[in-house]
Amino acid sequence: MRVVSGNYKGRSLKAVPGVSTRPTTDKVKEAIFNMVGPYFEGGVALDLFAGSGGLGIEALSRGIERCIFVDRESKAIQTIHKNLEVCHAIEASEVYRNDAERALKAIIKRELQFQLIFLDPPYKQQKLKTLINEISENRLLRKDGFIVTEHGSDIQLPEEIDQLIQLKHETYGMSSITIYRYSHKGEE
Template identity: 60%
Template structure:
């Protein structure tokens, strides 16, 4: 596992020990960033179910200003801290040990919105649709923001959830990616 591009290009990243965390492959990561970037001029992201922190670190390496990393596993949290330090990105990062729902409620209290939200929950416990509803209902994604969902290729997500509209989807082996954009609601309807 490594950073593919940007200021930390080629930097190896530590993986979380055990079988509980499944890192995003380089091929899928490259596809993901080609769709949403590939480079950024600032912005903020949320890496929910962060695992080793690879997606958020890739986003920082490619130019985002700030990433909040969330995972419920203590080994993952230690690995995220290690990888962030390895890339000298401590000042651009916040790391929280929490489950996804509690983390989103805590973020809501801070009045934050994100330009990018990475959702990569454990495949056997998919909660993507509920998380997308919560994010949309509580305005956690910025105007023109993008939510990137990584899931098993047999998961089919709805084309629209409130003001979130599916912009792109594709299968990459056993992995599926679905991208949502926030669309502006029609005024006066």
């Protein structure tokens, strides 16, 4: 696993030890960033099921100013810290050990908005529709932002969730990527 492009390009990232975390492959990571725009001029990202932190670190490498990493596993948190050190990205990051629902509640209280939100939960424990709905209802995504979900290719997510519409859907073997953004219907 490595950083594909940007300021940290080529840096090797450690995977979370054990079999409970499935890292996003470099090929899928590159495809994701080709879909949402290869580079960014600032903004904040949220990597909600961060694992090794690979998606959030890639976003930082490509111009996101700050990224919040959340995972409930202590081994994942340790791995994220090591990977941030390798990329000298600690100052641009916040890392929390928490589950997704509690983390979202804390983020809602902070009134944060994100340019990019990564949702890559364990394939067997998906609550993607519920999480996306909560993100939309609480306006955690900027109007020009994206929610990037990674899920099993056997999962079909709806075209619309609250005010968000499916922008892209691609399958890579056992994994699928579905990207949402605001529909902008009825916006001034």
